[in-house]
Amino acid sequence: MKWIRKIVEKYGKKESGLIPILQDVQKIKGYLPEEGISDIAAELKIPIARVYSLATFYKAFRLIPRGRHSIHVCLGTACHVRGGAKIMDRLEQDLGVRSGETTQDGRFTVESVRCVGCCGLAPVVVIDDDFHGKLNQKKVIQVLKKYE
Amino acid sequence: MAITLKIDNKEIKAKTGMSVLEAARQADIYIPTLCHHPQLNPSGSCRLCIVEIKGVRGYPTACTIPAEEGMVVQTNTQRLRSLRCQILELILSEHPYTCLVCDKREGCDEWMGTIRKVGITTSCQTCPKSGACELQNLVQYLGIEEIAFPINYRGYPVEQKDPFFDRDYNLCILCGRCVRVCNEVRYNGTLNFHYRGDRTVVGTAFGKSHLEVGCAFCGACVDVCPTGALAGKADKWEGCSEQTQHSICPYCAVGCSLDYHLRGNRIIKSVPAQGKSPNQGQVCVRGRFAVADLVNHPTRLKKPLVKRNKQWIETSWEEALDRIAEQFVRYRGDGFGLVVSPNNTVEDAYVLQKFGRVAMQSRHLAVSSPFAHSRWVDSLVEIEKIHPPHTVTLGDIDQASLILVWGGDLSVSHPIAALRVKQAVHRGAKLIVIDPRKTKLAELADMHLQPNPVDDSLLLSGLMKLIFENRSDPSLSGPQSPEWNDLTNKLKKVNLSLIEEKTGIPRNQMEELVDLLFHHQRILILVGSGLALQASASNGLFGLFNLSVVLKHAKMVPIVGESNLAGCLEMGCMSGLLPGLISVNEESARKKFEKSWGLSIQGERSYDFTELVQQIEGGKIKTLYVTGEIPPTDILKKCHYIVVQSVFRPEWADWADVLLPAAHPAEIDGTVVNFEKRLQRLRRIHRQTGLSKPDWWICSQIAQKMGFSGFSYKKSSDILNEIHSIVPRYSGLIPSKIKEKGLFLLDFKSNQKKKSCSIFHFDVAIRNHEKPKGYPYTLIIDVGISHFRNASLIEKVSGMERIGSEGKVEIHPKDAERLHVSTGECVQIKSNNGFQFEGPVIVTDRIPQKSLYLLLDKKSPHVLECFKGNIHFVKIKKVADDSDCR
Numbered sequence A: 001m002k003w004i005r006k007i008v009e010k011y012g013k014k015e016s017g018l019i020p021i022l023q024d025v026q027k028i029k030g031y032l033p034e035e036g037i038s039d040i041a042a043e044l045k046i047p048i049a050r051v052y053s054l055a056t057f058y059k060a061f062r063l064i065p066r067g068r069h070s071i072h073v074c075l076g077t078a079c080h081v082r083g084g085a086k087i088m089d090r091l092e093q094d095l096g097v098r099s100g101e102t103t104q105d106g107r108f109t110v111e112s113v114r115c116v117g118c119c120g121l122a123p124v125v126v127i128d129d130d131f132h133g134k135l136n137q138k139k140v141i142q143v144l145k146k147y148e
Numbered sequence B: 001m002a003i004t005l006k007i008d009n010k011e012i013k014a015k016t017g018m019s020v021l022e023a024a025r026q027a028d029i030y031i032p033t034l035c036h037h038p039q040l041n042p043s044g045s046c047r048l049c050i051v052e053i054k055g056v057r058g059y060p061t062a063c064t065i066p067a068e069e070g071m072v073v074q075t076n077t078q079r080l081r082s083l084r085c086q087i088l089e090l091i092l093s094e095h096p097y098t099c100l101v102c103d104k105r106e107g108c109d110e111w112m113g114t115i116r117k118v119g120i121t122t123s124c125q126t127c128p129k130s131g132a133c134e135l136q137n138l139v140q141y142l143g144i145e146e147i148a149f150p151i152n153y154r155g156y157p158v159e160q161k162d163p164f165f166d167r168d169y170n171l172c173i174l175c176g177r178c179v180r181v182c183n184e185v186r187y188n189g190t191l192n193f194h195y196r197g198d199r200t201v202v203g204t205a206f207g208k209s210h211l212e213v214g215c216a217f218c219g220a221c222v223d224v225c226p227t228g229a230l231a232g233k234a235d236k237w238e239g240c241s242e243q244t245q246h247s248i249c250p251y252c253a254v255g256c257s258l259d260y261h262l263r264g265n266r267i268i269k270s271v272p273a274q275g276k277s278p279n280q281g282q283v284c285v286r287g288r289f290a291v292a293d294l295v296n297h298p299t300r301l302k303k304p305l306v307k308r309n310k311q312w313i314e315t316s317w318e319e320a321l322d323r324i325a326e327q328f329v330r331y332r333g334d335g336f337g338l339v340v341s342p343n344n345t346v347e348d349a350y351v352l353q354k355f356g357r358v359a360m361q362s363r364h365l366a367v368s369s370p371f372a373h374s375r376w377v378d379s380l381v382e383i384e385k386i387h388p389p390h391t392v393t394l395g396d397i398d399q400a401s402l403i404l405v406w407g408g409d410l411s412v413s414h415p416i417a418a419l420r421v422k423q424a425v426h427r428g429a430k431l432i433v434i435d436p437r438k439t440k441l442a443e444l445a446d447m448h449l450q451p452n453p454v455d456d457s458l459l460l461s462g463l464m465k466l467i468f469e470n471r472s473d474p475s476l477s478g479p480q481s482p483e484w485n486d487l488t489n490k491l492k493k494v495n496l497s498l499i500e501e502k503t504g505i506p507r508n509q510m511e512e513l514v515d516l517l518f519h520h521q522r523i524l525i526l527v528g529s530g531l532a533l534q535a536s537a538s539n540g541l542f543g544l545f546n547l548s549v550v551l552k553h554a555k556m557v558p559i560v561g562e563s564n565l566a567g568c569l570e571m572g573c574m575s576g577l578l579p580g581l582i583s584v585n586e587e588s589a590r591k592k593f594e595k596s597w598g599l600s601i602q603g604e605r606s607y608d609f610t611e612l613v614q615q616i617e618g619g620k621i622k623t624l625y626v627t628g629e630i631p632p633t634d635i636l637k638k639c640h641y642i643v644v645q646s647v648f649r650p651e652w653a654d655w656a657d658v659l660l661p662a663a664h665p666a667e668i669d670g671t672v673v674n675f676e677k678r679l680q681r682l683r684r685i686h687r688q689t690g691l692s693k694p695d696w697w698i699c700s701q702i703a704q705k706m707g708f709s710g711f712s713y714k715k716s717s718d719i720l721n722e723i724h725s726i727v728p729r730y731s732g733l734i735p736s737k738i739k740e741k742g743l744f745l746l747d748f749k750s751n752q753k754k755k756s757c758s759i760f761h762f763d764v765a766i767r768n769h770e771k772p773k774g775y776p777y778t779l780i781i782d783v784g785i786s787h788f789r790n791a792s793l794i795e796k797v798s799g800m801e802r803i804g805s806e807g808k809v810e811i812h813p814k815d816a817e818r819l820h821v822s823t824g825e826c827v828q829i830k831s832n833n834g835f836q837f838e839g840p841v842i843v844t845d846r847i848p849q850k851s852l853y854l855l856l857d858k859k860s861p862h863v864l865e866c867f868k869g870n871i872h873f874v875k876i877k878k879v880a881d882d883s884d885c886r
């Protein structure tokens, strides 16, 4: 792809420029698509596995697009005290992802935040723009059902 | 430079550049290691090799720290031992370790031999590595009996879908050896580390199968893995090997050194022999995964079979030989044809040709290789006479500053030669590839020219013209010979714009290439099958040879063909060519052979292999004596009498009269000659399967039964001694001197003098290669790798059918679109001269538009026609009903 070649050339067509190249591609696409990774490898004449290795090493890179819905689990002090971490555990387990990742079906992206400013409702989970407070492990799974 | 250091209070001599580990090892001081491997650069990741060094803080790793003058090193203090135990325990916490610390372990070993067909490894009972595991050894050495950490079973699915080897990354300790060998030694880059921290795994990009990502299945990763994480499918349940034996790979002309692993009488696997020439510890998929399966194959021919009332009857050697002798006596003379397999040994070849010439009084002998056509062999022999013998070795690839690969896909046909090219490129050598297809090597090349297929002489003429005309360098004046003047004159008349048009290569690219050639001092030209299979192969070879002469510092060598193609030709298995590459027409030399052999020799070149088979049709050849197989053809049915010596029953066995079981190269002693003209020893390391016998033995028995003396060889060395005493070129060969490294024919050349370098007649005429009307595609044909003695390996070695693209037609995406075909669908190809082929397509942009690429599979019909090298122009259509498509 032409636009990838341009980016690769911008960083001197060198393997040492791999990280900024990946960053640029992610900026444009929102994630690192498979063809993008193989094109970068082809342009740099390095194995695809090497690019993939780097792309999976850094948390900042995502290999699947962001989910349709974003889940922000608050782990600020108040929420933490009231079991925010447990909620995160439950979500990670149920959705089969770790914080920062997107589910395989592209439905959710799970992330953590530090205090969203409504500590009175702790523990809090923000899904898209909706705030859900006073949650527990059971309730949070119920809440997810609303989001397809 | 020599340095002295002290390790464990012992004075030790070492060389600068050695690591502390290497210094210790050479002084027989053991330091435990895990991520270190002698073939690989140190990575210092496992930390087991930690040592204490006076004046150095902490615990440096011995594998990475360079040995220095006056260093004082301790390798085995109490502190180090306890640290190592902790390190190993941590590593083991991620590795199912019951096999390592179980207190029943000793009593259990007895049961290890049982077949363990369980897919997942959770304990000793199911690990393929048990008994040869480096972890087990370390645990024992460090005396670990209990592991303080709970096991963390990672629960990865076992990867079993790829051919040749399985992967269970639950056993992986992340030492990185496989990653390093795949990237730093093989330059394939299939494997790498992915993710990080506790989720780090080894694998392919996107977790795809190895087939999908283009793994070469060389097995290098399997062989360096210290655990059972990577294991060969076929050998993983065979148990521990009990001994290893050295021999030579039976497949291609590189002639790699192999170590066969045996358990009892059974060959369980073949692996690259470490540190031995020519392959230096690496082999390709065939050498690693296709040898044991073949030797042990249940369908091996085990007994002589004779045909009675259209039925095959098992019989004794005695009876079979009697019957053959009886028949052969009747067919003496010009109706007899001998076909020798290019996988036969030098000794086989010598005895066979002697039999054909002397006992059968025939001049029709040929090697059944697609490269043993007269146009190629004759030019090779001529070049050899001027430059006796080849002086190019794999080592020259390492030395070259510019490598020109002309024609063919070395990564497929001769992978270890291609590997050396890759390694040279990564060290900084320039690479030019000339081939219509984007081959694997072309991906690495600094320059890739894709001339229109059919006739490479065109491009060569253009290049030569540019070299001669644009450079008035006096050093180019060359040897003043009539050929030289003739060539300069002819080149004057070459019309460059016509060359541009015919080859499709613009002039500026040719100039760029010529520039590169002039700028390099150590040029190596490797000629592949792409040129060797062309109708104009001879002219092309002469052209390239001339180029190497003109360029002064250049060397040229063809890398084509099977394990002992060179040896079979050397031994005169070609009509008109006597042992030692002597022409039958050389009166005095021929007389000498006649004198030693005691009978007259039938002279004159007759047919090469394909021609010989065709002569059956016309009735000139009535009897065939074949070692190995002939690709299936209907013509054989016309033959009156056929005797076949084969490892397997040929598909066309119905037309044969006697089938004799031949021994596999792992079951015989003998010698073979590779493309470097290195004579190497094959060693008998396996008992002969059933009643099978070496080809030379069978042949000399027949001769004796027919009443000929001079065939009473007891062992293969008797034959080599005879070659030594009567073939002039081999008079300097001392058989006992062939050690594991082999001997270059060059080293024992006796009375051969290097003539002054001359050049050859090279034809610059532009032949007409217009596509005839209605045949818009150009077909490029090459030979695949799935065969041995011309028998297909596809059904014999599981996995072979899944790699490579034999029997399939490559087509460019644009052309595929036009024909409405997609990968896997069946097409029919017809040429303007009667050739037909049906098979599935592979849609790929490796091949240029309007060209097709067919990798021959020895099973498919019409293969023989392809050997002729005159099929170029074809039409192609989609076959609607693909029920016949493989």
Ligand code: SF4
Pocket (backbone or CB within 6 Å): B181, B182, B186, B188, B189, B190, B191, B210, B215, B216, B217, B218, B219, B220, B221, B222
């Ligand atoms: S078989 Fe060879 S190419 Fe494939 S992963 Fe292993 S080392 Fe790499």
Ligand code: SF4
Pocket (backbone or CB within 6 Å): B171, B172, B173, B174, B175, B176, B177, B178, B179, B202, B221, B224, B225, B226, B227, B229, B230
């Ligand atoms: S698969 Fe084997 S060689 Fe590769 S990192 Fe794991 S343990 Fe080491």
Ligand code: SF4
Pocket (backbone or CB within 6 Å): B249, B250, B251, B252, B253, B254, B255, B256, B279, B283, B284, B285, B286, B287, B288, B414, B415, B416, B417
């Ligand atoms: S390169 Fe040739 S000789 Fe070496 S292992 Fe492969 S087939 Fe055998």
Ligand code: FES
Pocket (backbone or CB within 6 Å): A074, A075, A076, A077, A078, A079, A080, A114, A115, A116, A117, A118, A119, A120, A122, A123, A124
């Ligand atoms: S800590 Fe969770 S909302 Fe403030």
Ligand code: FES
Pocket (backbone or CB within 6 Å): B032, B033, B034, B035, B036, B043, B044, B045, B046, B047, B048, B049, B050, B061, B062, B063, B064
């Ligand atoms: S062997 Fe030295 S760190 Fe692994």
